[in-house]
Amino acid sequence: MxxxxxxxxxxxxxxxxxxxxxxxxxxxxxxxxxxxxxxxxxxxxxxxxxxxxxxxxxxxxxxxxxxGTYPVGMIWQDGERVGEHRMFDPVEVTDDSPYNAPWMxxxxxxxxxxxxxxxxxxxxxxxxxxxxxxxxxxxxxxxxxxxxxxxxxxxxxxxxxxxxxxxxxxxxxxxxETVDPNPMLVADVRIEGLDRDNWHVFPPRGEGAGYLAICPLAGTEDFQVVAQFPEGTRVDLSPDAIREVVAARSHLAPESVTEVRWASDFRPRxxxxxxxxxxxxxxxxxxxxxxxxxxxxxxxxxxxxxxxxxxxxxxxxxxxxxxxxxxxxxxxxxxxxxxxxxxxxxxxxxxxxxxxxxxQLGLGYRDSSLTEETRTAPPGLRAGDRAPDGKLAGVRLFDAFRGPHWTLVAVGVEAPDVPEPVRVVAGDEQPSYGKGLFLVRPDGYVGWAGEDTAQLAGYLGRGITR
CATH class of the missing domain: 3.50.50.60 (FAD/NAD(P)-binding domain)
Structure with missing residues (x-):
C-alpha cells in the first residue's frame, strides 16, 4: 500500500x-x-x-x-434604489447555537x-x-x-x-432533475462605482430577460456577478461579454467592470x-x-x-x-x-x-444503526440529535468536544467509568440536555442517551468508540 x-x-x-x-x-x-x-x-x-x-x-x-456577514439585498430599477430585500431570517445567538447566521x-x-x-x-x-x-x-x-x-x-x-x-x-x-432550464453565469470581478454595503439585485428588464445580482465578496475587493439567461443561450464567458451583461442590466457602464478574475457557467440541477x-x-x-x-x-x-x-x-x-x-x-x-x-x-x-x-443545525441521525435511545419518549435532546453547545460545571461543551474523541456528558447523574479515549464532562444542570447520560460522537452527534450505565457499557462494547 x-x-x-x-x-x-x-x-x-x-x-x-x-x-x-x-x-x-x-x-x-x-x-x-x-x-x-x-x-x-x-x-x-x-x-x-x-x-x-x-x-x-x-x-x-x-x-x-x-x-464577513452577508449584506442586505438592495433592489434596483432604472438606476434607482427601490427597496431592501432580506436574504435570511434573523436569528439570535444562543448558548447552545453560538453561530447563528451564514458566514460569507x-x-x-x-x-x-x-x-x-x-x-x-x-x-x-x-x-x-x-x-x-x-x-x-x-x-x-x-x-x-x-x-x-x-x-x-x-x-x-x-x-x-x-x-x-x-x-x-x-x-x-x-x-x-433540471432545477431551472435557464443557464447561469457566475464571475468574480472588480467593479468601480458600486458600494460594498449591499447585495445589489437588478430584476429582469422585459419579458424573456434575465436578472443580474452583484454581491461584494467579504474579505476581498471582488464582487461576485450572477446573471440568468434564457433557455438555450450559449453563455459567453469573455471579459467583454461580461461587461456587456452588467451594462445592459444595470446603470453601470461597461468600463465599470475593471477586471474579470474568474468566470464559469452552469445549469442549476x-x-x-x-x-x-x-x-x-x-x-x-x-x-x-x-x-x-x-x-x-x-x-x-x-x-x-x-x-x-x-x-x-x-x-x-x-x-x-x-x-x-x-x-x-x-x-x-x-x-x-x-x-x-x-x-x-x-x-x-x-x-x-x-x-x-x-x-443545518436540525439535521441528525435518529434512525441510524449507530444511534441508541434507551429512554421512552424523552423530552428535548435525543440520541441521534446534534449535541448542543453550552456550559456544564463551568466547561464549554464545544471545547470539551473539540478533537478526534468521544465525549460522555453526564447531567444530574453520576458519570460511570468509561474507556480512556472517552472524555467525561459532568455537572448538575444543563438546560439544553436535561438529566441523563449522553455519549457524543466525534462528529458532534449523540450516539447513545439514557441513565442505565449497564446499557451504556453495552454500547461501548460495540468497539466503535476506541
Missing amino acids: NTDVLVVGAGPTGLALGIDLARRGVDALVVEKADRLFPGSRGKGLQPRTMEVFDDLGVLDAIHAVG VPQWRTQEVLFNRLKELGGRVAFKREVVGLGQDADGVTVRFATGPDIRARYLVAADGGRSVVRRALGIGMTG AALADAFRSGRVFLAGDAAHVHSPAGGQGLNTSVQDAYNLGWKLGAVLRSGAPATLLDTYEEERRPVAAHMLGISTGVHRGEVRRGDATR
Missing part, C-alpha cells in the same frame, strides 16, 4: 477529509488533477453547522478572519484556509494528478493516472465533483448518486450530490460528508473498530443529502425561505 486513504479532489470536501484523517494519524494523500486550488468564489456561504465543524477542525479563527467566505479562500491547516498537520496534496481509471480487490484500490505511477490505497474517497471520474468508473448513476459506496470506494461532496446554489447547501453538505466519514475511517484504520462501521456512512449521509437537495431546490424555486432548515 502507498497510503491508507487516497482522496481524489482538493476542494472543500477533500481538504476537510484530509484534515480529519491527518489529526487522527491516518496516512492519507489528497490528489488533484489541476495544478492549483480552485480559483473561484462559487460556494461562498458557510452555514452555522459547518462553522461548528470548522471549530472542531481548528480553522474557525482563520475562517472568521477572512470572511469565497470558496477559493475557504480552500486556502483548509489547505494551510492540512499542511500544518502534516497532510499532503499532490497536484497535476488526473485519475483515468481504477480497480479494487479485497485488500485495496489501485488508481491509475494520466501521468505518474499508480497509487494503491486501502480506501478511496471520490471528492472530485459533479462530473466525478471515479463515480463514472464505478458505474454509479445519478438520479435527478439537483441530482443524487444511486449509491455512496462501492466496495472500498466512497463518494462524497458533489460526486455524491449536486445542488442548485440558491440554498447555499452544496458546499456545506459536502464538508459534513467528510466530517461523517473521517472519524469512521480513522476508527477502523487506527483504532481497531469493526469494518462494518463504514457501512453507516451511506446509511446516514444519503438520506441527509436527499433532504438537503429538496431544500436547495425549494429555495431556488421560491418555495422555501432561507431559515432554520438551511442552517
